[in-house]
Amino acid sequence: MNTESPKDLVPEFFDKTAQTYDSVVNWTTFGKDKYWKKEILKQIPKCETILDLACGTGILTFQIAKQFPNSQITGIDITESYLSVAKKKLKPHHKVSFLKQDAEKLDLPQKFDCIVSSYIPKYCNPENLIPVCVNHIKPNGKIILHDFMYPEGKIIKTLWNAYFVILNVVGYFMPQWKNVFTDLPKLIRSTKWLDDYEKVMKKCGLETRLQSLTWNSSAVLTGIKKV
Numbered sequence: 001m002n003t004e005s006p007k008d009l010v011p012e013f014f015d016k017t018a019q020t021y022d023s024v025v026n027w028t029t030f031g032k033d034k035y036w037k038k039e040i041l042k043q044i045p046k047c048e049t050i051l052d053l054a055c056g057t058g059i060l061t062f063q064i065a066k067q068f069p070n071s072q073i074t075g076i077d078i079t080e081s082y083l084s085v086a087k088k089k090l091k092p093h094h095k096v097s098f099l100k101q102d103a104e105k106l107d108l109p110q111k112f113d114c115i116v117s118s119y120i121p122k123y124c125n126p127e128n129l130i131p132v133c134v135n136h137i138k139p140n141g142k143i144i145l146h147d148f149m150y151p152e153g154k155i156i157k158t159l160w161n162a163y164f165v166i167l168n169v170v171g172y173f174m175p176q177w178k179n180v181f182t183d184l185p186k187l188i189r190s191t192k193w194l195d196d197y198e199k200v201m202k203k204c205g206l207e208t209r210l211q212s213l214t215w216n217s218s219a220v221l222t223g224i225k226k227v
């Protein structure tokens, strides 16, 4: 992983993987991605406006639209090919719209009741991402961030590392995914996203809460802008 910042991995991981992303994220997480997204959905309050930041192919956006059919939902992503898949998937949902933007430079003409994001924290700098999110939420609005964690505990860590060795081999048969299977575990081992984002959220005056999922292999961090 000879990159200067995790953000440099974004084109490497996502430029050629949009068509197969939904199935790959499902089987590589043993279906846990579906469970984690259900846990994220439980955190979203009933509200009028929701932003799905780094919506990717719209897996979570679709679930949000199903759960909140009357809410106005916006999906943002930096990768055109992922947005195209999302647009197709959500075509019948008239209250959902998509835009290409860099989340760290988020610039929208409206504020949201809730901003939700799955798998973006490790690619971004919290000092950039949290202030722009805070600028885009209404008073008492909620930010929900979810991402992978390097699990704690010797046995789980050993199994986790062994699993990525296997995925590395699988990568030889799936060339578009090879770099992801090699570099993603390195990124997850090195990221301290949960602590870093919680610190910045607190600095920005948000009330935070943490939820650890599946032997701490992923986590949800929420922040509320209390007034």
Ligand SMILES: C[S@@+](CC[C@H](N)C(=O)[O-])C[C@H]1O[C@@H](n2cnc3c(N)ncnc32)[C@H](O)[C@@H]1O
Residues within 6 Å of the ligand: 010, 014, 053, 054, 055, 056, 057, 058, 059, 060, 076, 077, 078, 079, 082, 101, 102, 103, 104, 117, 118, 119, 120, 123, 124
């Ligand atoms: C692993 S995918 C997750 C997609 C979706 N949130 C999900 O849970 O299925 C990560 C997504 O983050 C997007 N992304 C990464 N950095 C971004 C940034 N700075 N701004 C907007 N999107 C970004 C990528 O383009 C990719 O679609």
